[in-house]
Amino acid sequence: MLGSLVYVGGLDLQAALDTVSIDGERLGDELARIGYDGSAPLGLHRPHAYVELHIEQGPVLDEEGITIGAVENLQGISWQEVTITGQSNHAGTTPMRLRRDAGYCAAAIGVFLRQLASELGGNQVCTMGKVDLHPNLINVIAARARLSVDLRNTEELLLQEAERRLASFLEELARAESVTIDTRRLARFEPVQFDDDVARMIESHAARLGCSHRRMTSGAGHDAQMLARICPASMVFVPSVKGISHNPAEHTAPADLAAGANVLLHTLMELACQ
Amino acid sequence: MLGSLVYVGGLDLQAALDTVSIDGERLGDELARIGYDGSAPLGLHRPHAYVELHIEQGPVLDEEGITIGAVENLQGISWQEVTITGQSNHAGTTPMRLRRDAGYCAAAIGVFLRQLASELGGNQVCTMGKVDLHPNLINVIAARARLSVDLRNTEELLLQEAERRLASFLEELARAESVTIDTRRLARFEPVQFDDDVARMIESHAARLGCSHRRMTSGAGHDAQMLARICPASMVFVPSVKGISHNPAEHTAPADLAAGANVLLHTLMELACQ
Numbered sequence: 001m002l003g004s005l006v007y008v009g010g011l012d013l014q015a016a017l018d019t020v021s022i023d024g025e026r027l028g029d030e031l032a033r034i035g036y037d038g039s040a041p042l043g044l045h046r047p048h049a050y051v052e053l054h055i056e057q058g059p060v061l062d063e064e065g066i067t068i069g070a071v072e073n074l075q076g077i078s079w080q081e082v083t084i085t086g087q088s089n090h091a092g093t094t095p096m097r098l099r100r101d102a103g104y105c106a107a108a109i110g111v112f113l114r115q116l117a118s119e120l121g122g123n124q125v126c127t128m129g130k131v132d133l134h135p136n137l138i139n140v141i142a143a144r145a146r147l148s149v150d151l152r153n154t155e156e157l158l159l160q161e162a163e164r165r166l167a168s169f170l171e172e173l174a175r176a177e178s179v180t181i182d183t184r185r186l187a188r189f190e191p192v193q194f195d196d197d198v199a200r201m202i203e204s205h206a207a208r209l210g211c212s213h214r215r216m217t218s219g220a221g222h223d224a225q226m227l228a229r230i231c232p233a234s235m236v237f238v239p240s241v242k243g244i245s246h247n248p249a250e251h252t253a254p255a256d257l258a259a260g261a262n263v264l265l266h267t268l269m270e271l272a273c274q
Numbered sequence: 275m276l277g278s279l280v281y282v283g284g285l286d287l288q289a290a291l292d293t294v295s296i297d298g299e300r301l302g303d304e305l306a307r308i309g310y311d312g313s314a315p316l317g318l319h320r321p322h323a324y325v326e327l328h329i330e331q332g333p334v335l336d337e338e339g340i341t342i343g344a345v346e347n348l349q350g351i352s353w354q355e356v357t358i359t360g361q362s363n364h365a366g367t368t369p370m371r372l373r374r375d376a377g378y379c380a381a382a383i384g385v386f387l388r389q390l391a392s393e394l395g396g397n398q399v400c401t402m403g404k405v406d407l408h409p410n411l412i413n414v415i416a417a418r419a420r421l422s423v424d425l426r427n428t429e430e431l432l433l434q435e436a437e438r439r440l441a442s443f444l445e446e447l448a449r450a451e452s453v454t455i456d457t458r459r460l461a462r463f464e465p466v467q468f469d470d471d472v473a474r475m476i477e478s479h480a481a482r483l484g485c486s487h488r489r490m491t492s493g494a495g496h497d498a499q500m501l502a503r504i505c506p507a508s509m510v511f512v513p514s515v516k517g518i519s520h521n522p523a524e525h526t527a528p529a530d531l532a533a534g535a536n537v538l539l540h541t542l543m544e545l546a547c548q
Contacts, residue, residue: 056367057364057366057367058364058366058367058368058369059367059368059369059372075366077366079412079413087518087521088520088521089517089518089519089520089521090331090332090493090494090519090520091399091401091403091424091426091520092331092332092349092351092399092424092426092492092493092494092495093330093331093332093333093492093493093494093517093519094332094333094399094493094517094519095332095333095397095399096388096391096392096399096400098333098517101401103384103401103402103403103405104384104385104387104388104402106381106384106405107380107381107382107383107384107385107388107402108381108384108385109381110377110378110380110381110382110384111378111381111382111385113378114370114378114381117370118370123369125365125366125368125369125370126370127365127375127377127412127413127415128377128378128381129365129377129407129410129411129412129413129414129415129416130407130410130411130412131377131380131405131407131410132410133403133404133405136403136404136405136406137403137404137422137520138353138401138403138404138422138424138460139353139401139403139424139520140403140520141401141403141520142403143521148411148412150365150366150412150413152365152366186412218366218367219364219366219367219368220364220366220367221366243363243367243368243372244361244363245363245364245367245368246362246363246364246365246411246413246414246415247361247362247363247417
């Protein structure tokens with residue numbers, strides 16, 4: 001969503017072009033290499049409205065047997081990288097009380113995140129998807145752990161509460177385990193409220209085309225959340241079988257894809273005639 | 275300690291030569307490459323006794339200000355690789371209750387190991403030094419986690435108890451989290467009792483040379499534990515500053531190194547005159 005974020009003025013163009021990916025390549029250089037460093041000025045076209053068709057990437061429509069989701073809001077996202085610095089030492093000779101074990105601390109954070117989601121309830125989700133230990137050897141207490149924390153909630157205040165509870169847990173953990181814990185914000189987007197008129201339009205076209213439908217929340221981030229800053233925006237969701245996404249088994253039935261495309265077409269036609 | 279294990283008949287020579295390292299090289303090929311594939315038959319010399327000088331790699335001597343450790347026993351070691359198979363999915367759209375999160379399970383194991391060490395007490399140590407998640411991405415629930423478990427105790431029955439408690443925890447965790455958990459034994463050595471006469475000899479030479487000394491346990495594995503199967507064996511330990519080992523900061527003062535070498539020399543001379 002970097003392109004849409006820059007387009008709506010949410011991030012400086014040069015900062016975006018200078019972004020370096022995890023494999024070490026600079027975005028601006030890669031765009032030039034593949035011939036995608038276009039010359040059109042930013043914000044050249046200001047959309048009248050923006051509607052995005054997407055698979056749900058979650059289980060709600062599939063579980064409920066509903067074809068069309070009219071997306072009314074989108075979860076806020078808080079991404080942090082947490083780095084724990086302890087002391088590498090021998091796994092056999094170092095008594096438990098003298099350890100400064102970055103690997104244990106990473107594990108404690110993973111378990112805390114599960115508790116945090118359960119305590120906050122609702123649609124709060126917490127994920128530790130990435131963990132790298134150093135030196136990552138069976139008989140060496142880890143000196144360093146670097147891990148990712150992904151927190152999401154549709155309510156900004158609850159998302160802030162999740163961030164606060166995590167921060168105080170990390171502080172307490174660093175003290176108890178005699179390690180240093182640093183955090184770095186990787187991304188932070190507040191929850192987004194989509195345009196109610198557009199969402200209603202999606203529902204009415206779904207109904208007219210004979211598709212079952214419901215209002216829903218997007219748990220994933222999408223370009224529509226960026227465009228919502230400068231024009232009325234919403235999204236059309238179609239079912240993801242078993243809610244599976246970010247996985248090669250991701251699948252949506254052809255009939256659902258066609259239904260989504262038709263709802264998108266009719267919604268855009270109505271918006272184009274306004 | 276592979277060489278000493280093969281020498282005493284604890285592992286078949288061919289099986290040892292066929293060992294493949296984590297970087298994919300076969301041990302036999304690498305020995306040939308560096309000119310170390312010797313032709314002497316196994317067990318050619320049966321030692322009269324075996325005494326090994328080593329840094330403690332732990333904090334006991336340094337904390338107590340003692341120069342020489344006469345090692346009387348050595349902790350048993352249980353190494354396992356644990357593989358958790360869950361399901362990769364979107365970290366934003368997948369409700370907590372529907373997750374099959376291998377990353378969370380790895381974290382739960384790391385926290386359990388700490389509790390296990392605390393429950394068993396004594397010199398039980400438990401370490402999760404190596405963790406690899408797949409796909410290891412910030413916004414994807416991990417489909418797979420592979421981690422190492424290192425358990426050590428001087429008492430074989432307690433080590434077995436630690437293994438049993440871990441196994442039942444893993445069973446429970448797999449059921450609760452709808453994941454599959456497989457374990458593979460990487461190494462297993464029972465605790466070793468060293469020869470009391472040799473340990474006493476080490477103590478008496480340390481005393482005669484004016485070195486402070488104590489009996490102690492080795493938390494690390496050493497060649498002496500293999501040789502103890504075929505001859506009287508023990509070890510001379512010298513202090514590791516702050517107990518740091520498996521770390522570039524590992525250090526032993528020159529005077530302690532010299533004291534250890536002298537105790538080794540005199541012990542070997544006495545054994546040679548028997």
